[in-house]
Amino acid sequence: MSSQLNNKLTEMRERMSFHSDVCIREITLGATEIKGAIVFVNGLADRDLIDLHILKALMTLRQDCAPLTKSYVMERVLTISQLSEVPNIEETVAKVLMGATAILIDGIPEILLAGTTKNKSRNIEEPISEALVRGPRMGFNECLSDNTAMLRRHGENDSMVFMSMQVGSRAKKDLVIAYMKGIAEPELVEEVAARICKINIDNLPESGYVEQLIEDDFLSPFPQIQSTERPDRVIGAMMEGRVAILLDGTPFALIAPVTFSMLLQSPEDYYERWLAGSLLRLLRFFAAMIALLTPAMYISFISFHPGLIPTKLAISIVGSRIGVPFSSLIEALIMEVAIEILREAGLRLPKPIGPAMGIVGGLIIGEAAVQAGIVSPILVIVVAVTAISSFSIPQYSAGIALRMLRFGAMFCAAAFGLYGVVLFVLLLSAHVCRIKSFGVPYASPGAPYRLGDWKDFFVRAPIFMMRKRPEMMHQESKRRQKNE
Structure with a gap:
């Protein structure tokens, strides 16, 4: 030698x-x-x-x-x-x-x-966090090459571009920026790449780190980047001119920019006929309002505006509250905190017993609290409806944001009644209109008002009517359907 x-x-x-x-x-x-x-x-x-x-x-x-x-x-x-x-x-x-x-x-x-790296990855399975009745049954896994291959399999397309880079100063990991060349705005791609290049951290174990390090407003409770396990959702976003970020070692891809209305939409809205898809989408918007404001409305009506309640219902509520030692705010906080603890415990427990514990625990605690005279029966109904409504939000991070804001609405209602609820909604609306996601207004297409984008906002218009891509994205190619 x-x-x-x-x-x-x-x-x-x-x-x-x-x-x-x-x-x-x-x-x-x-x-x-x-x-x-x-x-x-x-x-x-x-x-x-x-x-x-x-x-x-x-x-x-x-x-x-x-x-x-x-x-x-x-x-x-x-x-x-x-x-x-x-x-x-x-x-x-x-x-x-x-x-x-x-x-x-x-x-x-x-x-x-x-290159002899042994790639061990789990099989392609249906996403757990985004289950659908109708749609593809495959989701991303922890292998980056498998995830990029799944995007390629959605159709023969030489415009799909994968920009590779490495992140992490000590433990380097591969990251891919995916977009459609000729559709995505070049300035948007450059901005996403520039923000990722500025990341200087030892290790990025999950895409949530990337999301928090490149978002616009870290003080906002709303997620400004969408996370998803579904390749079909990523492809749909890329076809609208958005950019996807895939990190090795996690099944969650990121989509940017995002609007609040996107967080309440599901891929199933487009797989069903437009009437059914529009109805489901309206139900989600309505459920989001219930999950945010129902406990606050209960507190304001009980404590400040009982005259606005129908007489028979008011008498029934007053009768059920006889013997309750706490104010409406305190009893609402007791039940809401108990529900949040049960929800978190159900997620952390083993799968065979988690759902059963959540359901049984909620029933037992609610019934025991009513029997002990700690809370009123009407509040148990209000909290149950609120919890069920929050489950209908398809994006988990959006549900967490509404759950946090619910407590703020409750305190405003306890301080100023219905006027406090209105003030809270106005301040929240102003905040949503102020923030942006990579230059795109978060409240778009509601504010700024774009009539053309309302075809895919509260309702989903028939497919043949949505000939143009969303105007908010400033794509290079505006049209996705050719005129006959």
């Missing part, structure tokens, strides 16, 4: 002395008597690939192949698709620790790097 090869192996052993799973195999290249070595990480590298396409190819060389050159080894010896050369030991060590195999050959100054 020459001193050059020996020095390289010595330096690699020193750099990897703390990694007990690193394997260094010294070999003789067939009948040539040339020395060499391969370095890989046990468990990360595919050993079958190494044995068949690297070791077998190198250890069966004929004597007339000597002396070996880099081009001869890369072009005629190694039968592996991903092959490159690395100039220094430092970069070699980083690549080997990610699953690649380093190949060192006496007489060749460069280190060859073979």
Whole structure:
């Protein structure tokens, strides 16, 4: 073994002395008597690939192949698709620790790097967080290459562009920015890429880190970037001129920019006929208002405006509240906090008992609270309707935002009654109209008003009527349907 090869192996052993799973195999290249070595990480590298396409190819060389050159080894010896050369030991060590195999050959100054990473990913399954009655039954998994392949499978399209980059200063991970060339605005793509390039953090374990680091307003309770497990939702957004962000190691892709109305829409709205899709969408908007304002309306009517309640209903409510020692705000807070705790406990418990515990726990606590005279029966109904309405919101992050804002509405109602609720709605509307997502108004197409985009706002117009893409996106290609 020459001193050059020996020095390289010595330096690699020193750099990897703390990694007990690193394997260094010294070999003789067939009948040539040339020395060499391969370095890989046990468990990360595919050993079958190494044995068949690297070791077998190198250890069966004929004597007339000597002396070996880099081009001869890369072009005629190694039968592996991903092959490159690395100039220094430092970069070699980083690549080997990610699953690649380093190949060192006496007489060749460069280190060859073979792509032998073993990709273990779970099967393509239906997304748990975004279940549909009608639609594709496949969702993203934790493997980035599988996710990009799923987007490619949605149709033959050479306009789909994947821009690759690495994020993380210590633990580097692959990230892909996906968009439709000729549809997405180039300035939008550049802005997304620029914000991601500014990320300077040790590790990004999940796309939620990316979302929080590139959003416009971190103080807003509303998510300004949409997360999804569904490839069909990503394709639909890209066809409108939006940009998708996919990170290796997570099944959740990000879509930017986003509006509030998008968070209440479901892909199923487009798979059903327009009447059914419009009805379901209106129900979600109505459920969102119930989830946000129902407890606050209860507090304001009971504490400040009982005269606005019909007489018979008011007498019934007053009769049910006899013996309740707390004010309407306190009893509403008790029940709302209890429901939130039950909801969180149901999510964290094992799947077989989680839903059962949530349902049984809610029934038992509600009945026991009424029997003990802590809360009134009408409040149990109000809290139950509020909780059920919040479950109908298809985007989990949007549901969390409304659940947080519900408590703010309750305190405003307890302080000023119905006037406080109106003031809260006005302030919330002003906030929604103020914030933007990558330059797109969050309240669009309601504010600023764009009549053409109302075909896909509260209701979903028939497909043949939605000939143009949303005006808010400023796409390069405005039309998605050609006139007959």
